[in-house]
Amino acid sequence: xxxxxxxxxxxxxxxxxxxxxxxxxxxxxxxxxxxxxxxxxxxxxxxxxxxxxxxxxxxxxxxxxxxxxxxxxxxxxxxxxxxxxxxxxxxxxxxxxxxxxxxxxxxxxxxxxxxxxxxxxxxxxxxxxxxxxxxxxxxxxxxxxxxxxxxxxxxxxxxxxxxxxxxxxxxxxxxxxxxxxxxxxxxxxxxxxxxxxxxxxxxxxxxxxxxxxxxxxxxxxxxxxxxxxxxxxxxxxxxxxxxxxxxxxxxxxxxxxxxxxxxxxxxxxxxxxxxxxxxxxxxxxxxxxxxxxxxxxxxxxxxxxxxxxxxxxxxxxxxxxxxxxxxxxxxxxxxxxxxxxxxxxxxxxxxxxxxxxxxxxxxxxxxxxxxxxxxxxxxxxxxxxxxxxxxxxxxxxxxxxxxxxxx
Amino acid sequence: xxxxxxxxxxxxxxxxxxxxxxxxxxxxxxxxxxxxxxxxxxxxxxxxxxxxxxxxxxxxxxxxxxxxxxxxxxxxxxxxxxxxxxxxxxxxxxxxxxxxxxxxxxxxxxxxxxxxxxxxxxxxxxxxxxxxxxxxxxxxxxxxxxxxxxxxxxxxxxxxxxxxxxxxxxxxxxxxxxxxxxxxxxxxxxxxxxxxxxxxxxxxxxxxxxxxxxxxxxxxxxxxxxxxxxxxxxx
Amino acid sequence: xxxxxxxxxxxxxxxxxxxxxxxxxxxxxxxxxxxxxxxxxxxxxxxxxxxxxxxxxxxxxxxxxxxxxxxxxxxxxxxxxxxxxxxxxxxxxxxxxxxxxxxxxxxxxxxxxxxxxxxxxxxxxxxxxxxxxxxxxxxxxxxxxxxxxxxxxxxxxxxxxxxxxxxxxxxxxxxxxxxxxxxxxxxxxxxxxxxxxxxxxxxxxxxxxxxxxxxxxxxxxxxxxxxxxxxxxxxxxxxxxxxxxxxxxxxxxxxxxxxxxxxxxxxxxxxxxxxxxxxxxxxxxxxxxxxx
Numbered sequence: 001x002x003x004x005x006x007x008x009x010x011x012x013x014x015x016x017x018x019x020x021x022x023x024x025x026x027x028x029x030x031x032x033x034x035x036x037x038x039x040x041x042x043x044x045x046x047x048x049x050x051x052x053x054x055x056x057x058x059x060x061x062x063x064x065x066x067x068x069x070x071x072x073x074x075x076x077x078x079x080x081x082x083x084x085x086x087x088x089x090x091x092x093x094x095x096x097x098x099x100x101x102x103x104x105x106x107x108x109x110x111x112x113x114x115x116x117x118x119x120x121x122x123x124x125x126x127x128x129x130x131x132x133x134x135x136x137x138x139x140x141x142x143x144x145x146x147x148x149x150x151x152x153x154x155x156x157x158x159x160x161x162x163x164x165x166x167x168x169x170x171x172x173x174x175x176x177x178x179x180x181x182x183x184x185x186x187x188x189x190x191x192x193x194x195x196x197x198x199x200x201x202x203x204x205x206x207x208x209x210x211x212x213x214x215x216x217x218x219x220x221x222x223x224x225x226x227x228x229x230x231x232x233x234x235x236x237x238x239x240x241x242x243x244x245x246x247x248x249x250x251x252x253x254x255x256x257x258x259x260x261x262x263x264x265x266x267x268x269x270x271x272x273x274x275x276x277x278x279x280x281x282x283x284x285x286x287x288x289x290x291x292x293x294x295x296x297x298x299x300x301x302x303x304x305x306x307x308x309x310x311x312x313x314x315x316x317x318x319x320x321x322x323x324x325x326x327x328x329x330x331x332x333x334x335x336x337x338x339x340x341x342x343x344x345x346x347x348x349x350x351x352x353x354x355x356x357x358x359x360x361x362x363x364x365x366x367x368x369x370x371x372x373x374x375x376x377x378x379x380x381x382x383x384x385x386x387x388x389x390x391x392x393x394x395x396x397x398x399x400x401x402x403x404x405x406x407x
Numbered sequence: 408x409x410x411x412x413x414x415x416x417x418x419x420x421x422x423x424x425x426x427x428x429x430x431x432x433x434x435x436x437x438x439x440x441x442x443x444x445x446x447x448x449x450x451x452x453x454x455x456x457x458x459x460x461x462x463x464x465x466x467x468x469x470x471x472x473x474x475x476x477x478x479x480x481x482x483x484x485x486x487x488x489x490x491x492x493x494x495x496x497x498x499x500x501x502x503x504x505x506x507x508x509x510x511x512x513x514x515x516x517x518x519x520x521x522x523x524x525x526x527x528x529x530x531x532x533x534x535x536x537x538x539x540x541x542x543x544x545x546x547x548x549x550x551x552x553x554x555x556x557x558x559x560x561x562x563x564x565x566x567x568x569x570x571x572x573x574x575x576x577x578x579x580x581x582x583x584x585x586x587x588x589x590x591x592x593x594x595x596x597x598x599x600x601x602x603x604x605x606x607x608x609x610x611x612x613x614x615x616x617x618x619x620x621x622x623x624x625x626x627x628x629x630x631x632x633x634x635x636x637x638x639x640x641x642x
Numbered sequence: 643x644x645x646x647x648x649x650x651x652x653x654x655x656x657x658x659x660x661x662x663x664x665x666x667x668x669x670x671x672x673x674x675x676x677x678x679x680x681x682x683x684x685x686x687x688x689x690x691x692x693x694x695x696x697x698x699x700x701x702x703x704x705x706x707x708x709x710x711x712x713x714x715x716x717x718x719x720x721x722x723x724x725x726x727x728x729x730x731x732x733x734x735x736x737x738x739x740x741x742x743x744x745x746x747x748x749x750x751x752x753x754x755x756x757x758x759x760x761x762x763x764x765x766x767x768x769x770x771x772x773x774x775x776x777x778x779x780x781x782x783x784x785x786x787x788x789x790x791x792x793x794x795x796x797x798x799x800x801x802x803x804x805x806x807x808x809x810x811x812x813x814x815x816x817x818x819x820x821x822x823x824x825x826x827x828x829x830x831x832x833x834x835x836x837x838x839x840x841x842x843x844x845x846x847x848x849x850x851x852x853x854x855x856x857x858x859x860x861x862x863x864x865x866x867x868x869x870x871x872x873x874x875x876x877x878x879x880x881x882x883x884x885x886x887x888x889x890x891x892x893x894x895x896x897x898x899x900x901x902x903x904x905x906x907x908x909x910x911x912x913x914x915x916x917x918x919x920x921x922x923x924x925x926x927x928x929x930x931x932x933x934x
Contacts, residue, residue, distance in 0.1 A: 495813055496816075
């Protein structure tokens with residue numbers, strides 16, 4: 001993509017007194033919802049007013065790697081101080097973040113609503129389980145197979161899905177979520193039946209605690225996936241995803257291969273789910289159909305909506321809610337002495353309410369709310385009143401952007 | 408009498424109408440003229456309640472229309488034939504006509520009202536059980552007007568009835584509208600691009616340009632003002 | 643051979659139930675262009691209300707009627723509170739909201755009515771009828787199912803074709819703006835459409851409940867199969883709902899009988915994929931004419 005030479009006052013923002021362009025902070029957060037900014041040559045770093053020591057590399061890949069490294073260090077320290085159970089939960093958060101990030105890309109960025117994310121998780125988990133039970137391949141291979149197989153299924157499902165809009169796609173993926181796990185019910189010998197398949201956790205090197213080791217693997221997976229997705233969303237593929245979501249016909253006229261874009265999004269989402277499913281199997285130690293009911297897929301949708309559709313950071317919020325919700329429900333039910341029937345079902349009620357209330361009141365979810373607050377906060381930091389500078393570049397959905405992108 | 412006072416309407420940032428003021432007297436035909444995009448259709452849609460105004464008022468016979476829902480404005484005796492006619496293709500001619508009578512008349516009356524409409528428009532009577540999708544352009548216009556009349560309105564808003572119609576058919580329809588206004592004291596506000604035929608049947612004329620009223624005067628005066636005609640009306 | 647006959651009879655009765663739920667989906671689609679994924683849960687909830695009444699020794703038919711009325715009210719409330727505020731917003735929003743409603747109602751049913759497996763008593767005997775020497779998989783209750791759904795279908799037909807209300811509903815569905823200009827209170831009509839659709843769903847719930855193990859997700863598969871049936875017949879065609887229901891019911895009955903019941907959902911998926919690839923608008927849908 002040709003880089004636009006940087007000139008004072010030109011480009012995406014105004015220039016502060018010291019000649020450094022004002023940052024549009026939202027756009028620099030990894031995986032944020034705001035659209036791509038054209039890469040400008042010249043200035044190597046982004047600065048923030050009022051925080052002179054904070055400089056971020058302008059290149060997206062470097063920025064994402066930096067965030068990933070910081071996160072990795074942070075998580076390493078965190079896992080050291082958490083109990084085994086909390087590390088287990090942290091690992092769960094990581095794997096759900098992976099699944100939600102993929103779903104967010106598919107539904108939020110590309111506009112294809114999928115209720116089948118749970119089914120793809122099942123595919124990943126069962127692939128891992130079957131390979132572990134029937135072969136002696138190393139864990140890494142099993143996990144890779146889980147990703148590839150669910151990705152392949154993503155292609156198979158994604159192709160007919162290209163012709164479907166909104167409710168039709170939702171309906172088809174709904175049936176998928178119900179139908180796929182039942183295959184395991186039918187071929188019980190191979191799939192372990194009600195008991196399911198046993199999965200052995202990976203043995204850590206040296207004297208590292210096994211739960212910590214598993215959690216590291218899951219966190220590493222999450223960081224890597226999120227970096228990859230963040231880069232993908234910043235690339236021309238990301239622009240294509242959004243363009244297709246906003247107006248398929250216009251995107252097609254602009255030279256985007258609409259069907260391929262949609263299938264790619266599906267495949268990415270399915271692969272993420274496959275990895276997440278494999279990790280889930282490793283966490284729980286067993287793979288059976290009970291884990292992968294329709295409820296899981298709807299919880300994932302709720303988690304994505306709550307965190308913020310299209311937001312990678314939002315995937316973490318959603319994952320936290322998903323992991324902690326059963327516990328919260330239990331506490332609420334117990335503290336109000338509501339009985340066991342309520343305790344078991346309160347999560348359903350809350351997630352249902354989440355879906356309804358968030359869509360009706362705050363469609364951009366938690367991350368959207370945070371971005372909005374950050375924008376307000378920054379205008380205060382700038383000295384009150386209106387934020388200076390030209391507004392952020394318009395959403396990349398118009399044809400000219402894509403054609404000038406070129407590749 | 409229809410009384411439009413200082414009406415302003417915006418679609419987002421676009422000002423469609425600004426400070427529009429005029430009256431339409433009972434039993435008369437008032438032509439609303441102007442170039443494409445001048446705001447004529449917006450004016451009718453605001454009167455009938457499809458569009459909310461930004462400021463200003465519209466009243467009919469002293470009753471304020473601005474702020475009422477479409478369904479309630481209709482119940483004050485105001486009928487709007489929209490641009491494009493809005494004939495419901497999936498229904499038959501008879502069903503289209505009946506639809507207009509439902510809120511106004513009870514079962515006993517409806518048939519006789521429909522018979523009156525069929526007397527007014529014989530071609531519709533011939534096709535009463537045919538699907539509306541099978542009608543020609545002129546027949547659809549008749550159906551749309553007949554449907555608007557089936558609730559026995561006091562004010563009729565007509566948006567570009569001549570659109571897509573052959574000159575002879577247009578003339579017939581215009582003549583019928585004029586007759587109705589005279590014989591039944593129907594107030595007609597007629598938006599038209601076909602300025603000549605509109606001015607030929609109208610008593611009053613309002614010319615709108617870029618959302619503002621340029622002239623509101625007797626139709627004959629407007630027709631005679633050649634400079635005005637050249638400038639705003641294209642002939 | 644007798645397996646085939648039994649599967650066929652089974653398929654027909656199931657198909658009629660799918661047709662009833664599909665009819666509700668069609669009503670709502672025609673009125674508001676939304677697929678109500680909460681349809682099954684709403685039916686389940688009203689059926690739970692009926693069972694609660696029956697537990698308190700209320701007369702069967704009274705409880706039956708109460709469930710239908712509850713459905714009517716529920717449909718109206720859902721449309722007014724959840725769907726109407728979303729008009730004009732992105733089209734995905736109502737889909738997500740109805741999914742939220744789906745699990746909300748399941749959770750509420752489980753919380754309020756308890757999780758233990760109940761059973762719903764059938765209105766009529768479920769013993770297979772005997773023809774000559776052979777017993778067939780068709781009981782008095784199955785006859786009731788057929789009759790009930792046929793009455794529903796006929797009632798719908800009469801409503802739409804022969805009443806002024808039906809005319810208003812059709813106009814509101816085909817051309818809401820024009821209908822408003824003709825004095826039709828389109829907002830109220832839409833609410834009524836949802837209410838009637840919910841009644842169809844409630845009826846289906848009452849018909850299904852005696853035949854399955856009764857728990858908060860007993861309508862999940864029915865909803866999914868009804869959706870398949872509606873898409874097969876055409877989401878905007880009531881006739882399509884009936885035909886689609888019967889075809890789906892039969893097809894799934896054969897799949898279940900010959901290939902195993904675990905594969906039924908996969909069968910539905912296959913039907914859906916075929917329809918959406920070959921004729922996405924369904925068998926009976928009318929191509930949308932342009933408005934002139």
